[in-house]
Amino acid sequence: MRSLVRILSTTKDLWPYYLGIVVTSLLMSLTALVTPFVIGRATDEVVALAGGQGGTVRTIVWLALGLLAAELLNTVLTNVGGYLGDTMSARLRQILSVRYFEKLLGLPQRYFDDELSGTIIGRLSRSIAEVTTFLKSMANTFFTMLVTTVAVLVISAVYSWPLAVMLAVMFPAYMWLTTRTSSNWQRLEGEKNDLIDVANGRFSEVIGQIRVVKSFVRERSELAIFGDRYGATIGMTREQARHWHSMDTARRAVLNLAFLGIYLVLFLQTAHGAFSIGVMVLLLQLMGMARTPVTMMSFIVDSGQRAIAGSRSYFEVMDQTPEVRRALPVAPADTAGASDAAAAADMVEPARAATGAASAGGGRVDAHAFAFHHVDFAYTPGRPVLRDITFHVDPGERIALVGESGGGKSTLVNLLLGLYPPDGGIVSLQGRDITTMPVEELRRTTGVVFQDPSLFSGTIRENIAYGRPDATDDEVAEAARRANADRFIGRFPEGYEAVIGERGVKLSGGQKQRVAVARALLKDAPVLVLDEATSSLDTKSERLVQEGLEELMADRTTLIIAHRLSTISTVDRIVTLRDGAVDEIGSPAELAVSGGIYAELLALQASGDLADRARLTAYGIDVGPGVGDPDAHLGVTGAAAGQR
Incomplete structure (x- = not known):
């Protein structure tokens, strides 16, 4: 009662x-x-x-x-x-x-x-x-x-x-x-x-x-x-x-x-x-x-x-406990060196405005775009997924995460979006501990394109404008054009008012992904996360989506979970994960000769051995139809051939 x-x-x-x-x-x-x-x-x-x-x-x-x-x-x-x-x-x-x-x-x-x-x-x-x-x-x-x-x-x-x-x-x-x-x-x-x-x-x-x-x-x-x-x-x-x-x-x-x-x-x-x-x-x-x-x-x-x-x-x-933001912690002491100490200081400082805050040496703002500092996390207590993760990303950088499936790549994205609080350490965005930021501010600052586009029932326009419901028709159309979505939208008699069904069931995989890219473009967040955004697409769809992604990544800080070595090779730096911990950080050229995970992936791709190709798959890398195939670098799979 x-x-x-x-x-x-x-x-x-x-x-x-x-x-x-x-x-x-x-x-x-x-x-x-x-x-x-x-x-x-x-x-x-x-x-x-x-x-x-x-x-x-x-x-x-x-x-x-x-x-x-x-x-x-x-x-x-x-x-x-x-x-x-x-x-x-x-x-x-x-x-x-x-x-x-x-x-x-x-x-x-x-x-x-x-x-x-x-x-x-x-x-x-x-x-x-x-x-x-x-x-x-x-x-x-x-x-x-x-x-x-x-x-x-x-x-x-x-x-x-x-x-x-x-x-x-x-x-x-x-x-x-x-x-x-x-x-x-x-x-x-x-x-x-x-x-x-x-x-x-x-x-x-x-x-x-x-x-x-x-x-x-x-x-x-x-x-x-x-x-x-x-x-x-x-x-x-x-x-x-x-x-x-x-x-x-x-x-x-x-x-x-x-x-x-x-x-x-x-x-x-x-x-x-x-x-x-x-x-x-x-x-x-x-x-x-x-x-x-x-x-x-x-x-x-x-x-x-x-x-x-x-x-x-x-x-x-x-009576469930809602999402909470804990008090801003003091940056932990770090004995690894002066550079890491400076990075920790950046993480707990409020971000300075980008305009007028650039350094004289190269246009970088004082605070990192986002950073992980000694982060630990486990979905289930006693079974850690991430251990002592530390790296930072500067404004405008493109960073790729590489590691075996289940190695914590998507978990890092979840932590950056504030979907889970870290069990230890600090995740910062523009120099602020995200656990002290209002949830709305945190997620407005970050745009995401997932492997699953996650569309809603309703019209194409409603889905593109999901992050900005007040956007004008011209703004929606411009986002669709930049995402290479305007061509297929124009083939619908209703155009942008075409109803796409539950989860976008009336669209092909490539079409749904291009709508998702347009949605992220219209949101116009300074930090972008691409979580295997072109996975499972056929060659043509992937190229169209990739063109849209290039538009989306322009002048943004981007974190990429990639399943194509060709995509990874274009980033500024690569962060490799092994057993839930950072293994290496460096440019594609540096890591190609370091003998680590990325160098191993390159060697496996060059091999025609089936066991080597299976090893690539374990890292979430699509191996394509075969070595020597002109489309091999795109990772076209037989399963994708039937994609509309």
């Missing part, structure tokens, strides 16, 4: 709706209570008129009109309350959904590494739907039931204290039996929700990669797994239902016995002249009004338990 109270306390904007619902509920209860009194009085008038003991037709007509007025007013109030409840429910859903999405957008990358996207989406729809359904039913019925119950108790006490006593005992007894079902029911509901979340997560994953599922003929097995997970909830539901309905039988039995006593008291007291026929009818209707909220309590409790179980999943996400 604390979670529901927490939701109400965090939605203060809805208090006008809550107040309106309370007021209409009070008025609805009052108009509903008028009906028994009018019918009771009318009954006495009819009996008196029929027995020749008084009573008039005029009075009976006025009572009937009064009854109509009360019923009409109750109808209007019911619908006003329903309108407020429906609107409040929609506003509550919007508030909770937006806060959930906002929370997810602010969570660190580690959270998403451990969760299926379908599970995250399932929690949103299930948790919020259950909470809003419960609060809507509460808003529309709870206050009415409460006021009605209290009023019936008071009125009953005025006419007959035994009736009031029996009602006063019956209500808490029924509620006690109802709460007895809660703890075990909620435990099972939580387990069911977990199974359903996992099943829905896999469902989303399978639909998102349906081509892979079909190509490996896994439809039946995926269906079986999905069915088994939902099937496992049947046994839990049986246990829930058995416990719930056995307790409901006991509750209703107690209720029936209580009302047997109430009816006997009423009938006997009326028979002995304590009540008139009209008063008996009045009290019978009041007892019926008291019975309705009691029996409805089962529905509210059932809905409330679902909401409590669902809200736990919601608050598990809301």
Whole structure:
């Protein structure tokens, strides 16, 4: 229940709706209570008129009109309350959904590494739907039931204290039996929700990669797994239902016995002249009004338990620790030499503006564009991916990362983007420790073109302008032209307004990558990261994308994770990684004769031996169709031949 109270306390904007619902509920209860009194009085008038003991037709007509007025007013109030409840429910859903999405957008990358996207989406729809359904039913019925119950108790006490006593005992007894079902029911509901979340997560994953599922003929097995997970909830539901309905039988039995006593008291007291026929009818209707909220309590409790179980999943996400920025650390002491000490000092100084800050010797600004200083990192504690990484990149430099697959190249990119905090050391951007920078500033400073272009459903224009939604049509078109994307865009009848489908499914691999390059061009960030941006493209597509990348890299600091030796050979410096540590740093010419990883790659490329070519692949280098092939340096693979 604390979670529901927490939701109400965090939605203060809805208090006008809550107040309106309370007021209409009070008025609805009052108009509903008028009906028994009018019918009771009318009954006495009819009996008196029929027995020749008084009573008039005029009075009976006025009572009937009064009854109509009360019923009409109750109808209007019911619908006003329903309108407020429906609107409040929609506003509550919007508030909770937006806060959930906002929370997810602010969570660190580690959270998403451990969760299926379908599970995250399932929690949103299930948790919020259950909470809003419960609060809507509460808003529309709870206050009415409460006021009605209290009023019936008071009125009953005025006419007959035994009736009031029996009602006063019956209500808490029924509620006690109802709460007895809660703890075990909620435990099972939580387990069911977990199974359903996992099943829905896999469902989303399978639909998102349906081509892979079909190509490996896994439809039946995926269906079986999905069915088994939902099937496992049947046994839990049986246990829930058995416990719930056995307790409901006991509750209703107690209720029936209580009302047997109430009816006997009423009938006997009326028979002995304590009540008139009209008063008996009045009290019978009041007892019926008291019975309705009691029996409805089962529905509210059932809905409330679902909401409590669902809200736990919601608050598990809301209680996650968001991305944080730690205080600026003091640069660690370094005994390696004066140059490294100066580099460390650069890393913790605020960056000077590029204009007017160039040195007299060669146009370099005082702070490095970005740098890693004694950086350690592990995705899983005890299994380090990076160890004591130290290197810097100056403004305008092109740096290539080379190392075996799984050696930490993409992890360095993740750290530079602030997707993960380093376990030790400093990552700096323009002389500032990135853990002290606002996330938005950090990521606006860095443009990325990934191996997977990661486009969104919508139009080509929307995807190119994703980093700058306010860009003009001319700016979007210019970015597309520079990325070599304008030619294929022009072949669409809708041009830039062509809808490309989920993840850009209507575009070829090369077309998607060129849109991604145009997106990065339009963002115009000073630091650029190319994470195997031309991998898996055919020769023609790669050349077109590479031309766009050359436009993109002009006058920018660029970090390249390359899978072509021809690309690596054009950079200013190469950083080689071995077993998660920096092995060598130098220009392509220097490292070509150093005997290290880069020299080894060059030797392997010159070899025609299959084992040597396999070794190249282990470094993420595409070996191409064969030595001596005119396109070998481009790394054209057979798999790429079918690329559109």
